[in-house]
Amino acid sequence: MEEVDPSCNPVQPLLEGGSGGTATTGEKQKDAMVDLQPGQEDYSNYDIVRAVQFGIMARVYELVEGGLNVNEMDRENVSILHWAAINNRLDIVKYLVGKGAIVDRFGGDLDSTPLHWATRQGHLTMVVLLLGFGADPTLRDGQGFSCIHLASQFGHTAIVAYLIAKGGDVDMVDRNGMTPLMYSSYRVFGYDPTRLLITMGAGINKQDKVNGNTPLHLACQTGNTCVVKMLFDKKADLDILNAKGQTAMDAAAEYKHANIVKRMKQERADRGLDHTNFVSKFTGNKNTRTRVMWWFPFFAVYAIGIIPELSIPWYYKLILALLSAGIWKFLQMFFFDERLMNIVPVSVYLSSKLMMYITWFLYLLPYVEMTWTKTVLFLLNTVLLCYNFYMAWQTDPGFIKSNREQKLQTIIDLAEKQTLTLNQFCSTCLIHRPIRSKHCSACDKCVAKFDHHCPWTDNCIGAYNHKYFIGFLMFLLCMLSWCVHGTFAYWRANCPFDIYEDGITGILYKVLKTSPWVFWVGANAMVHIVWVTVLLSCQLYQVVWLGMTTNERMNHGRYTYLSGNYPQSHAHGHSHGDDKECKHKVKNPFDRGPIRNLIDILDLQFCGLLRPNRIDWMNLYSLPGHKTPSLGKMNFGVSRENYQFV
Known part of the structure; x- marks a missing residue:
């Protein structure tokens, strides 16, 4: 085999020809x-x-x-x-x-x-x-390439999966010491097959023998931000030096990928690297920043309401407001990061809910005529709200699990049945995805009967917690209505107003002067009522009237079973011009009518009169009534004994 010039980039020749030569x-x-x-x-x-x-x-x-x-x-x-x-x-x-x-x-x-x-x-x-x-x-x-190197650099994920499942070495090196992961990191600007190789145990810190580059070096050279993020998540070593004495961040800087350099600095801070003193180490700690972001809404929600409510001169209130704004800017500068909007929704909900209950008992209750019936209903609503929120938050929504042997066998079976495509196969979880399931990027797991990932519950909504999510929205709407009712009762007693006499500005002056805290709580409740009502209406329309999940409604063109032509090779069961918009009518095979859909989603049963249609969504791979093809029989006319499971 010919000698290789150590100064050359071992992947550069691949860019000179359309087929790798x-x-x-x-x-x-x-x-x-x-x-x-x-x-x-x-x-x-x-x-x-x-x-x-x-x-x-x-x-x-x-x-x-x-x-x-x-x-x-x-x-x-x-x-x-x-x-x-x-x-x-x-x-x-x-x-x-x-x-x-x-x-x-x-x-x-x-x-x-x-x-x-x-x-x-x-x-x-x-x-x-x-x-x-x-x-x-x-x-x-x-050129020194084996088949897994070719499949990796050209992005043929299904072939990569099959070769590994048949016993191929996930870290096989070519004549330049390049692994499949190195090629996919350098050439494929997407999640696959890099994600699959990492899942299958590819070495993320291996270096090629010519330039000493790791997969992270190569991704930084080409500005492959998608792969860089995946390697960050898998804790790739950031300090490895290549033959030029460069770290991955140095490589990104050399090729002028400023966005990757910025991400690299943030990742190093998250891992506690490059800190020169205690303060930088403290503010750079990822767990510390997570806790600060989680607790910040409690501080913000109460500060906005309490400072105007205090019985102190206005200039003291102004000083406290400026001090609070300074704290917010300080936290924003040193503790907040891109994860903020994924972390704060749950704490916003919890802080707002606690604030409303505190206000109810300290301010509003004396002005609400609470009969025995109302008291029972209020307490019952509180218990059901807490229960449904907790269950939607903590219940396994239907995460699909399998061991390594099952994953490899799945790859082999799907490939040999000519059905190994990314529509049915998850390259992250390495499983045959059941019908109506989807991989959640936030949870990094496949979820059975996936509806959506909800930031307000910090959990996916799927087969096993969808009913709790709907219950949470229903009882939350009731609680907010109670709060608004109590707020208006408080205002009627303490600052009566008339829209025709006082006008909007006059009303605002009255309610703010009476109690800024109650005004703040009432405004929060009314804003929350809007989005909860919209979300609950959409959920009920989808699951009751349409019998669909949010994911299916938003992406129905991707699913053949919604076209009424199952199975089809075309993505939605019919053909049309490339530039023509698809206007086909969705036909949902899981729609059993509004009443039965409601019974199914809430899992209601009563003496045989109410009978939900219980389906094992974790193991449903074809429509009910359609025969699932046998995975044990080859379709290629080749003896199965030629295939050895490794």
């Missing part, structure tokens, strides 16, 4: 691919290469049975099997191998095997077939 080779392979069937032509004059490219089985059979050597190489040093592999001609490959074609024959300018050619083009079915016939995925082509 020279431009000439890339053009040849592109020309070799034929997707369209020709018209009514006379195939009798086709040579073997053209017949294979067009998939003319009859002509291939005629030539081979007439004495053609199936292992004969053409003038470009390419075998017939290569042409069949790159054009994904499964039947022709079966026939040629049956006639003695050498599966691992090297050929072409890149000195590669048919398996390499199929891998470059992303033909998963061909890869499965060739492996079944004994092709060796660990063989390296003329």
Whole structure:
């Protein structure tokens, strides 16, 4: 094998040609691919290469049975099997191998095997077939790439998953010491297959033997922010030096990726690196910042209401207000980060709720005519609100779990059934996703019957806590209504007003002068009523009237089972022009009518009169009434004994 110049970038040659080699080779392979069937032509004059490219089985059979050597190489040093592999001609490959074609024959300018050619083009079915016939995925082509390197750099996630599931080394190195993760970090600007490789245990801190770069160095060189974030989440080492003596942040700076440099500095601060004193170490601690952001709404909500309420001169109030604003700016500067809007909603809800209950008992209760019935209803509403919020907050929404052996077996089964696509397979959790499920990026897990991720409960809403979420919204709306009712009762008793006599400004002056705290609480309650009413109405409309989840309603075009044409290869069951908007009507197979939908979502049952339709959403992979295909039978005409589970 030829020596490699240590000064060169081992991935740079990949950028010079369309197929990972020279431009000439890339053009040849592109020309070799034929997707369209020709018209009514006379195939009798086709040579073997053209017949294979067009998939003319009859002509291939005629030539081979007439004495053609199936292992004969053409003038470009390419075998017939290569042409069949790159054009994904499964039947022709079966026939040629049956006639003695050498599966691992090297050929072409890149000195590669048919398996390499199929891998470059992303033909998963061909890869499965060739492996079944004994092709060796660990063989390296003329550039030193094995199949997993090719699949990784071209973003063929399904092939990467299958090769690893069949026992491939997730950290296999090419002749330059580059791993699959390094190639995907450098070349693929998206989550996959990098996310899959990390999940499968790829070494995130390995260095190539030429330039000493880690996957993080390579992602920083190309400005691959998506991969950089994933490597941060997996705690990639930030201090490793490459052959130039550069850290990953130095590499990002050299290539002028300022946004990545900024993120790198933040990540180093989160990990407590580069701190010179106790203060910087304290403010840079991620857990400390999380606690500060979580508790900040309690301070802010009460400060806004208490300072105007105090019986002190106005200039003291002004000083306290300025001091509070200074504290807010200080916290914003040293403790708040991009996670703020993911952390504060729960604490905003809890602080607002506590404030309203305190106000109810200290200010409003004496002015509300609380009969025995009202008292019971108020206490019952309080108990049910707390219960439903806690259950929506803490209940497992339906996180789908599996062990490593199950994950690998799932990959093999889906690939061999020709159904290993990212629509059915989660490249993070490495599972066969049940119907109506979705991967939540916030929780980083797949959720059965996924509705949405709710920041107000800091949890996903799915199969097992959806009813609690709806209950939470219903009883929260009742509690807010109680609060508004008490606020107006307080105002009627302490500052009667008339809209025609006082006007809006006069009313505001009266209520603020009477009690700024009660005004602040009442304003909060009325604002919360608006969004809770809207959210509850949307939820009830979706789950009761439509029988759909929020995710399905927002993304119905992605799901074949909502098209009424299940199953279909097209994303929503029919075809239309690329520039034409899809206006098809959604047909939901899970809609059982408003009453039964309500019974199902709330899981109501009563003496056989109310009977919810209970479905195991964790294990439902096809529509009810549709037979789930068996995963134990091969579709390629290849003995399953050729596949060994590792």
